[in-house]
Amino acid sequence: MPRYCYSITTIGSHQRFSYYASMLGATETTTLRPAAIFRFTIFVSSEYDRISELNTPSTLIPAETFFREGSNFLQTLLSPLSSHRLFGTHIFETIVNAVAHEVRQIFRVDEAAPSSSESEPPEVPVWIVVGVNDNTLFESTNLVPASQEAIDTLLKKSRVVQGESCCCICLDEFNVNAECYTLPCQHFFHHKCILRWLQTDHTCPMCRHPLLTLKD
Incomplete structure (x- = not known):
């Protein structure tokens, strides 16, 4: 479901x-x-x-x-x-x-x-x-949001290709071939989840790979 x-x-x-x-x-x-x-x-x-x-x-x-x-x-x-x-x-x-x-x-x-x-x-x-x-764990990032340009450019629509995977933000499981959104580090999430995350923090919630911020 x-x-x-x-x-x-x-x-x-x-x-x-x-x-x-x-x-x-x-x-x-x-x-x-x-x-x-x-x-x-x-x-x-x-x-x-x-x-x-x-x-x-x-x-x-x-x-x-x-x-x-x-x-x-x-x-x-x-x-x-x-x-x-x-x-x-x-x-x-x-x-x-x-x-x-x-x-x-x-x-x-x-x-x-x-x-x-x-x-x-x-x-x-x-x-x-x-x-x-x-x-x-987040002190080094200071929770600086990603720039809108970085979000629009680097967040890519994709499909889940592996089973038993979930969005690490909301913990909901993905079905194979379900729609997802990936960062350059190839970690994937629900669009709504990662969008809200990046509007607060410019790093991947899985590996801390950084996106451009408003200061860059």
């Missing part, structure tokens, strides 16, 4: 670490019927400490219920974060509120939509990836 990256949200920093959340879905449709049900799956990405207990099975919640009680629902779903060494109370609460806000910004319920005659309400799969970065 293809996945689409809805958004990448920078959450903030705590001590030496910074945090972000990626929202991915199985469809580009973000207007929902009243009976729709979210199927949330949570992943936590951190290369510093294994947090396997957060990569839990998917959890169902009616969309209308989430719009009313999203923060409470996510507090329960993400509760193992609150006691982990990488997450303080403030960061945990910020993640919960940021994710709840982002989901509400992405989706809406069309109250005028006709009710489905199907016995089972439609499910809307949503993957939430909470990522942790070590800021000390």
Whole structure:
């Protein structure tokens, strides 16, 4: 099933670490019927400490219920974060509120939509990836964005030719022959993911190969 990256949200920093959340879905449709049900799956990405207990099975919640009680629902779903060494109370609460806000910004319920005659309400799969970065790894780059000319010239549309590969920014798997975008170093990503990355940092997120910046 293809996945689409809805958004990448920078959450903030705590001590030496910074945090972000990626929202991915199985469809580009973000207007929902009243009976729709979210199927949330949570992943936590951190290369510093294994947090396997957060990569839990998917959890169902009616969309209308989430719009009313999203923060409470996510507090329960993400509760193992609150006691982990990488997450303080403030960061945990910020993640919960940021994710709840982002989901509400992405989706809406069309109250005028006709009710489905199907016995089972439609499910809307949503993957939430909470990522942790070590800021000390990026100090040498100072997060200087790439120039628009470099992005337009060096970012090339391509096709995935190898199996079991993924976009390292959102962690979504690529199917063979799926559309992707490559940098001169030949690492490849979703267009939306790498475009947002390069608008913040001028180096490849995989190997740190630099692109031209506005200063060059």
